[in-house]
Amino acid sequence: xxxxxxxxxxxxxxxxxxxxxxxxxxxxxxxxxxxxxxxxxxxxxxxxxxxxxxxxxxxxxxxxxxxxxxxxxxxxxxxxxxxxxxxxxxxxxxxxxxxxxxxxxxxxxxxxxxxxxxxxxxxxxxxxxxxxxxxxxxxxxxxxxxxxxxxxxxxxxxxxxxxxxxxxxxxxxxxxxxxxxxxxxxxxxxxxxxxxxxxxxxxxxxxxxxxxxxxxxxxxxxxxxxxxxxxxxxxxxxxxxxxxxxxxxxxxxxxxxxxxxxxxxxxxxxxxxxxxxxxxxxxxxxxxxxxxxxxxxxxxxxxxxxxxxxxxxxxxxxxxxxxxxxxxxxxxxxxxxxxxxxxxxxxxxxxxxxxxxxxxxxxxxxxxxxxxxxxxxxxxxxxxxxxxxxxxxxxxxxxxxxxxxxxxxxxxxxxxxxxxxxxxxxxxxxxxxxxxxxxxxxxxxxx
Ligand code: ADP
Numbered sequence: 001x002x003x004x005x006x007x008x009x010x011x012x013x014x015x016x017x018x019x020x021x022x023x024x025x026x027x028x029x030x031x032x033x034x035x036x037x038x039x040x041x042x043x044x045x046x047x048x049x050x051x052x053x054x055x056x057x058x059x060x061x062x063x064x065x066x067x068x069x070x071x072x073x074x075x076x077x078x079x080x081x082x083x084x085x086x087x088x089x090x091x092x093x094x095x096x097x098x099x100x101x102x103x104x105x106x107x108x109x110x111x112x113x114x115x116x117x118x119x120x121x122x123x124x125x126x127x128x129x130x131x132x133x134x135x136x137x138x139x140x141x142x143x144x145x146x147x148x149x150x151x152x153x154x155x156x157x158x159x160x161x162x163x164x165x166x167x168x169x170x171x172x173x174x175x176x177x178x179x180x181x182x183x184x185x186x187x188x189x190x191x192x193x194x195x196x197x198x199x200x201x202x203x204x205x206x207x208x209x210x211x212x213x214x215x216x217x218x219x220x221x222x223x224x225x226x227x228x229x230x231x232x233x234x235x236x237x238x239x240x241x242x243x244x245x246x247x248x249x250x251x252x253x254x255x256x257x258x259x260x261x262x263x264x265x266x267x268x269x270x271x272x273x274x275x276x277x278x279x280x281x282x283x284x285x286x287x288x289x290x291x292x293x294x295x296x297x298x299x300x301x302x303x304x305x306x307x308x309x310x311x312x313x314x315x316x317x318x319x320x321x322x323x324x325x326x327x328x329x330x331x332x333x334x335x336x337x338x339x340x341x342x343x344x345x346x347x348x349x350x351x352x353x354x355x356x357x358x359x360x361x362x363x364x365x366x367x368x369x370x371x372x373x374x375x376x377x378x379x380x381x382x383x384x385x386x387x388x389x390x391x392x393x394x395x396x397x398x399x400x401x402x403x404x405x406x407x408x409x410x411x412x413x414x415x416x417x418x419x420x421x422x423x424x425x426x427x428x429x430x431x432x433x434x435x436x437x438x439x440x441x442x443x444x445x446x447x
Contacts, residue, residue, distance in 0.1 A: 001316050002026050002077045002101070006070050007041065009081030010060060012367045012385060013292075014041035017079045020308035029073045031066055033059035035377040040369040047073050054379045060084045063091050070100050077101040077315060079308075083381065086291040087114055087163075103315040105215075105270050105290050113272075113288040117160040117198050123274075123285045126262035131277065131284040133200035141178055144199060148177055151201045157181055159188035160196040165235025167191060170202050203284065205435045206277035208232065209244050211259040212299045212307070216314055217269030222324045223256035224299050224307070231423075231439045233346065238416075238439060239423065240295035241334045242302050245394060245432025246278065255283050260324065271296075271311050277436070294337065294386070297365060301333035301390040332394040334401055336420045338368075338410070339382040343418040344446070350378040354412035359404035363390040363397075376413065384415070394432065398424060 004027040007017050014030055018041055021028045030045040035054035042048045049069040052059035059065070061084060070078060078095055080086035080103070092107040104110070113119045117136050124130050132151045137160060138144045148155045148171065157180050159167030167188045171180040181197065189195035212224040228244035229237040243252065259274045273293050276283040296307050305327065310320060340349045352375045358366040368385030370376065376384065389404055391397030402424045408417055423429050428438065 001318065002312065004029060004046075004073065004075045004077075005103070005312070006031065006066070006073065006075035006078045007045070007081065008060070008066050008078050009084055009086075010036050010039060010041065010380065011369045011383065013081040013083075013294075014039070015044070015369045016367055017081060017308055018044055020306060020312065021079075023306075024309060024312060026312070029069065029075050031060075031069050033379075035379055038374070040371060040374075049073065054377060056084065056380065063088075063094055066091075067094060067098055067100070070095075070098070075100065077103055077312075079103040079311070080291065082291050082294055087289070089114065101315050103270065103311050105268055105272065109266065109268055110290045113290045115160055116158065116162060116287055117196065119288055120198075120285065122266070123262070123288070126265055128258060128262050128274065128285045129276075129283050131200040131203070131286060134198045136198065137196040138181070138199055141181060144177060144181055145174055147199050148174065151199075154202040154204070156200050156202040157184040157197050158200060159184060159192060159194070160198060161188060161192035161194040163192075165232075167197075168235065203277050203279050205437065206230075206279040206284070207244065207246050207434075208237075208275065208436050209247065209255075209278045209283070210273045210275040210293075211256055212293075212296070213259050213263045213268075213272045213274060214307075214310060214314065214320055215263040215266065215268035215270065215272070216319045217267065218319070219264055219267060220320065221260040221263030221265075221268065222320060222322065222327060223260040223263075224303055224305070224327055225252060225256060225329050227293075227295055227298055229295060230434055230436050231429075232436055233439055233443065237295060237337065239334065239336055239420070240298055241332065241394075241397075242298040243329060243332065244278075251281070270314050271307060294383070295335050297367060297386065297388040298333040298335045301365070301388055302329045302331060303327055304330065331390055331392045332397040333388060333390045334397055335386050335388045336401070336405070337383055337416070338385045338387060338408075338420075339416045340376050340384045340413050341382050341416055342414045343416050344443075346416075348378070348382045349414035350376040350382075351413045352376075353384075353410060355409055356411075357407070357409040358385075359387070359407035361400075361404075363400050364388075364404050365390075384410075387420075398430060 051065040089107040231239040
């Protein structure tokens with residue numbers, strides 16, 4: 001087991017990882033920018049190292065500074081959290097070259113899944129169903145037209161290097177296609193330094209359903225069931241639940257089995273998420289994330305298993321603590337992402353939190369790094385906390401969520417809490433009857 005883990009992240013996820021390390025009796029080092037000197041994870045860690053000024057590229061994305069911090073403190077492993085360097089293959093390789101364990105898959109597996117075209121090709125080879133579309137990158141407009149006509153409009157053009165919901169364009173007819181291709185290419189080139197794009201059928205009313213998987217790196221793969229993340233705004237998840245209200249036990253076991261076998265065949269190590277769109281009873285692979293997800297707590301709630309503990313165990317060579325048959329699902333869990341944003345316009349609302357009070361009681365978990373008097377810096381993601389609620393079934397979970405949202409107080413800044421208070425009272429949400437476009441339509445109607 002590791003002696004000392006360096007946490008290369010900030011905010012709620014840095015604290016989340018720190019908690020797991022403490023439970024396992026592992027010393028912690030955190031790195032932080034000058035803007036985060038007062039952050040909770042810095043206060044609670046055994047050691048901290050300031051690695052640079054506020055902009056992420058100079059601090060949380062600064063590989064050399066982070067490796068130096070490992071060497072100075074004698075950390076033997078790095079947990080990257082999500083975002084920042086968590087899916088950076090070069091970072092994983094550099095750490096390996098310094099004999100520091102990256103708590104995650106190999107650089108090669110990150111590389112394959114980080115290139116969405118390669119990821120799709122690999123998924124197909126491993127027997128995972130994919131969205132119909134081009135076999136690889138599309139460079140010629142003529143070829144694009146032929147593929148689009150064959151799969152049928154509407155189609156979506158996606159950047160191979162895309163992520164975070166960016167770099168996607170929908171074309172509803174051949175007339176739209178040329179412009180969509182051009183814009184997608186130039187946006188991808190500017191945002192990701194790679195203008196390769198590919199074409200997929202644009203599904204009109206799918207749900208976003210993703211499977212949590214784990215590999216032990218030695219040919220074993222397991223799944224921890226699915227999460228439904230269909231409630232999205234601008235392709236960004238807002239509310240996540242487990243299990244999906246749309247799947248039955250048979251479908252769950254089927255898709256979980258397909259994913260677990262694929263992970264085993266790949267020789268994958270650590271946590272991963274295989275993302276699908278689900279429409280009319282069919283699953284279509286869209287991408288795989290090779291890291292812990294923001295929404296992992298809903299899976300922890302229904303399985304009772306600490307996924308960060310498992311990540312650390314696997315990375316240290318101790319293997320998984322569970323076999324597939326040990327993973328059982330209990331009840332229902334929902335996560336609300338609480339952002340420091342205006343609940344209508346979604347413009348960021350940094351500033352000082354004058355009062356912060358979190359709900360409690362049975363089935364309530366709040367993962368957050370903020371506190372009363374904390375000043376939210378304007379440089380980073382606006383996620384300030386996650387409310388995760390668990391109940392014996394979805395109805396109980398929703399009842400509990402409603403009262404937890406009533407108890408939650410965040411004063412001094414605007415947050416997305418009012419949006420969730422509206423959503424828990426909505427009939428479609430109560431019935432679990434929504435797809436990936438539901439939230440955008442709901443928000444547009446309210447304007
Ligand atoms: P990113 O890596 O940027 O998150 P994804 O490929 O995971 O991109 O897609 C993000 C979201 O975009 C999905 O959850 C879904 O809402 C939408 N999307 C992606 N591909 C399609 C598709 N083929 N049809 C319809 N919607 C799609």
